[in-house]
Amino acid sequence: MRLILLSILFGLSCFAGSARAEWLQASSDHFVVYANDGERDLRRYSERLERYHSAMALITQRNTEKPSPSNRVTVYLVRSERAVQDLYGKGSKYIGGFYIPRAGGSLAIVPQIQSSIQDPFSMVALLHEYAHHFIISASALAMPRWVSEGSAEFFSSSTFQTDGGILLGRAAQHRAAELFLANDVKAEELLDPAVYNKKSRRNYDAFYGKSWLLFHYLTFEKARRGQFKAYLELLQKGSGQREAAQAAFGDFGVLDKDLDRYLAQRKIMALNLPANMLQVGPVEVRRLSVGEAAMMSVVVHSRRGVDDEEAKAVLREARDIAKHFPNDAAVLSALAESEYDAGNDKEAIAAADAALAIDPAQVNAYLQKGYALFRMAPDEKNSDQAYKRARQPFIALNRRENDHPIPLIYFYRSFVDQGLPPSQLAIDGLDRAVAVAPFDLGLRMTLATALIQGGRQADAKRILQPVAFNPHGGDLADAARKLLARLDSDPQWKGADMAAVLGTAGAAGSEPKACSAGAC
Secondary structure, eight states: OHHHHHHHHHTOOSSGGGOOOOOEEEEOSSEEEEESSOHHHHHHHHHHHHHHHHHHHHHHTOOOOOOOGGGSEEEEEESOHHHHHHHHOTTOTTEEEEEEOOTTTOEEEEEOHHHHHHSTHHHHHHHHHHHHHHHHHHOOOOOOHHHHHHHHHHHHTOEEOTTSOEEESOOOGGGHHHHHHSBOOOHHHHHOHHHHHHSOOSSOBSHHHHHHHHHHHHHHOGGGTTHHHHHHHHHHTTOOHHHHHHHHHOOHHHHHHHHHHHHTOSOOOOEEEOGGGOOOOOOEEEEOOHHHHHTHHHHHHHHHOOOHHHHHHHHHHHHHHHHHOTTOHHHHHHHHHHHHHTTOHHHHHHHHHHHHHHOTTOHHHHHHHHHHHHHHGGGSSOHHHHHHHHHHHHHHHHHHOTTOHHHHHHHHHHHHTTTOOOOHHHHHHHHHHHHHOTTOHHHHHHHHHHHHHTTOHHHHHHHHHHHHTOTTOHHHHHHHHHHHHHHHHOTTOOOTTHHHHHTTTTOOOOOOEEEESSOO
16 A cells, blocks of 8 residues: 555556656766656756755865765655655654665655745755765764754755855754744753753753754854864863863853843844855756656665565565566666565566666666675575675676775675675775765774774774764664773773673664654
C-alpha cells in the first residue's frame, strides 16, 4: 500500500504508455537535484543552492574541496509534504523535510519547487541541513550544540535576491513564536550543557531560537567584537565549554540582559552579498528517460532506506518497471539496488552486469554488484578468491571516480571482513574517505577504531571529537564520547576491550536528520 501511495504522489505509473511525468535532473558543482517540474524553475532552484554554498564559503572563509560527482548532495523534490512524511516513516507528523548524511550518497528530501516558494519553510529546512553539511565538511573543530544549531539557523534564514545576490543573516522569522512563547533558555543553559540537561524539559523550549539569537548577536554586536573568535580558540585549546564561555563572554546574567535588548530591537542587521561576490558554476539540466522517470519512486525509496517488508514491495515495483524498459541502463541499475535490498545477491549482480554492459558509467551498478559480492564472500570456500572478486567492481569504480569514498571504504573492509590486519594503504584509503566525506559519522567511527588499534591515539581523538559533539549524533555520539573517555584515562589504549567499552552504543548508522517547525 505504501508503494502504491508513493506512485500516486510522484505522479508516476509502472507502465511505459502512461509514464507522462517529465522528470528533470539538474547537476551542479555541489548538488544534484531531481524534480518533476519545469526547466526554468529547476535551474533557478539549483543556482540558488550554489549561491548559498558560495555565500557560506565567503563568510566563513572556508573553501571546501569540490566533491567528486557521486559525493555531491542529492536533493529529491517530491510532490508534497505528505510525500516527505511518508518517506520519512515513523514520527513524521511535523516533518517538513529531512537530510541523511552518507559517504557517497548524502541526500535531502523536501517538497517540490512551487511548494518551497509558497511555503518558505521547505527551503529553510534544506538550507539549515546543508549548513550543517558545509560546516562539518569545512572544519574539523568540534562545536558545541548551540554553535552548530545557531549557525545553521543564521545561514538558513537567507533571502535570495532577484538580482542574484543573497541577504544573509536575516531575522529567523520561523523562530519568532518560539522565542516569545516557548519556555525560555538562558545564556548559561546554552553555554553549559550540564546546566541545560539538569532542567526538566517536558515542553518544547526555545533552544533553537535562542541559539540563533546568540550567534546573530555575537556576529553583529560591535561591543562584543572578537569574543566569539576568542571563545572558539579557547575550546580548540582544550577549555571546557563553561570555562571558555565565561572567559570570552563574561557574566552570563549580563549576557542574558543584552540578548533581551537585542531581540527587542525594531530592526536587525543582515549581510547583503551582491551577485558579483558569489561564484556559481554552470547548472546542467537533462530530461530523464521515460524508464528513469517511471523508476523514480523506486529510486527515492531505495535511497531513503527500506526494511525487509518494504524491500519486497519496492522490488515488485522495480521488476514490473524493468520488464517494460529492459534496455535502459539506469532502470537496470535501480533494479540491482532493489534486488540487493531484498537479499537477492545473484539477481543484483545480474542486473548490475546488464546495466554496465549497456552503459559502463552507471556508478550505482558498480556499487550494487560490489555490495552483493561482499555479502556472498563469507560463504565461499576460497575466501581469498571471493574477496578478490568482491573488490573488482570497487576497483573499477575507483578508476572512473578516484575520490568516490565507497571504493576506499570497501578496500579497507576487504581486510577486516577476512579477519586480516588492514594494510597501510587500506588505512590511508579510509583516511581519504573521511577527508572527502567528513559528514558521515559512521565512517569517522570506523576510521577512529582503526587508528586506535594502530596506535595512533591522537589522530583517533581528532577524528572522534566532531562525532562526540554532533547535536544529531545519537548512539554514535555516545560511542565516540566513551572512546574519548577511555583514551583520556589510558592514552596508550589500543582497543583490546573495545566491545566492552562501547556496550550497545554506536549500533546505529546514518539516520535521517529531520526539519520540522520545531527543530532541525
